[in-house]
Amino acid sequence: MAFPFVSVIGQSSQSITIQGRVLDKENGSPLVSAHVYISQTKVGTATDRNGEFSFTTKMSGEKTLVVSFLGFKTNAKLIDLDEEKTPLTFVFEMEPNQFDLDQVNVSTSNKEWLNNFGKFRRYFIGDDALAQQTSIENPWSISFETDKNDNLVATASQPLIVKNDALGYEIEIDLVNFTLYKNEDASAYTYYSSFTEMSPEKNSDINSWNTNRERAYKGSFEHFLISLYNDNLRVNDFEVVYLGSFDPFTINEFIKTTPEENITNEQGVKVYRLEDPVDVLYGDRNNNFHQRERSRITPLTEVGVFIVTEDGKLKNPKSLRLDGVWASHLIANLLPIEYYKN
Structure with a gap:
């Protein structure tokens, strides 16, 4: 769904096609339904049964093209959308991830994990009015440990699915790194993000999202x-x-x-x-x-x-x-x- 306040910036005068294949690096087999997207945008697609993908955009400038697939390390490449050569063609060879994909037991008895998750939520999602309407749909994918300086480090075994009911977006976030510093009221993190417009349940949702997006911006x-x-x-x-x-x-x-x-x-x-x-x-x-x-x-x-x-x-x-x-x-x-x- 498109809203009247949305416009695309940095547009090219013509559509640019981005295409390629996503393969398992170990055996060369195609990866089906891998998510391929331009980070921080709503632009992207999924690979077909041959591991191939293709989509178009009118954006320009340098952007980050990301490939995400469960069980494999996220792969990202800086691309130049102003290149005269089109289509832009890429082959991504994905490496298996070493994460233990067993789900974390999220329960009231897991006090240490719950305490760390509370800190992570505060310093990653936020604690303002918008944050109160934002949820992480798969929190069990997050693991915590401390580094040599006793800082809290978070990793995720799969992309985080963040649902923002206040702004009307579902965001898939590939978390690259997250550190909460022990002796400072601050965190540092890197991620890639892909946005999907949520479907309104009622007409008033659209007005609310318009207002909240304006305020957020x-x-x-x-x-x-x-x-x-x-x-x-x-x-x-x-x-x-x-x-x-x-x-x-x-x-x-x-x-x-x-x-x-x-x-x-x-x-x-x-x-x-x-x-x-x-x-x-x-x-x-x-x-x-x-x-x-x-x-x-x-x-x-x-x-x-x-x-x-x-x-x-x-x-x-x-x-x-x-x-x-x-x-x-x-x-x-x-x-x-x-x-x-x-």
């Missing part, structure tokens, strides 16, 4: 990045300020001064440099100045460079740390790339 980190990319922060009610203040600060595009500073030649991205943490305010300036939402971004690389795509994503996700309001916007606030409002 406005003021989000993705909204900020898109606004930064398009140089319209002020128009979209964002203001970057010095740490803990209300004094304006400007995030400048990175300008290389030597050939060695060539960060990327990719089209459709912009490079910025931030040497110290700054705060980002969001909200109508006509309201109480001190009541705007405040978030914080902290550079994590030595040179402070971060790369922004036109669809509001960080090309190098580990380049920035988010605190404040944005730190609470987790999977429950997640929207597909197709959702875009300038």
Whole structure:
């Protein structure tokens, strides 16, 4: 189902066909019904009885093509949708997974697992109003352990099925890694995601999803990045300020001064440099100045460079740390790339 507020960004002038085969690496046999998708979107398909797949998209730029199949390691490949050669053809050889696929005994007697799952849910799904309407349908697939620094590490034996009744999406999430740091109120994780529109049970569901998606998007980190990319922060009610203040600060595009500073030649991205943490305010300036939402971004690389795509994503996700309001916007606030409002 399509909703009136949805539009596709970064579109090509023509449809691009993505095709190929998915095989078992050990014996070369085709894998039937493997899920092949472009991460963070609603675009994808399943392989046929010959392990073959084919679908089209009008998206452009670099995207991540993901193959997921139960019992095998998730396979991901960065692809360029702006290549002149079409169709784009790929062969994925899948390696068997070493996970023990026995289900975890999820019960009130498994106190340690339940305690760890509560922490995982808080730092992966979130704990805001949207998170209260978001559930993990197969929690038994998650296992927990601690690393040498006593941090909590989560792994999943199969893709997580996340149902978001507030936003109207079912999300298949291939969890690459998840770490909850013991001595910090923070987690770090990497994943691939595929979105499917939920079918409304009643007409009011559509209106509710419209409203919640709008709220989830406005003021989000993705909204900020898109606004930064398009140089319209002020128009979209964002203001970057010095740490803990209300004094304006400007995030400048990175300008290389030597050939060695060539960060990327990719089209459709912009490079910025931030040497110290700054705060980002969001909200109508006509309201109480001190009541705007405040978030914080902290550079994590030595040179402070971060790369922004036109669809509001960080090309190098580990380049920035988010605190404040944005730190609470987790999977429950997640929207597909197709959702875009300038």
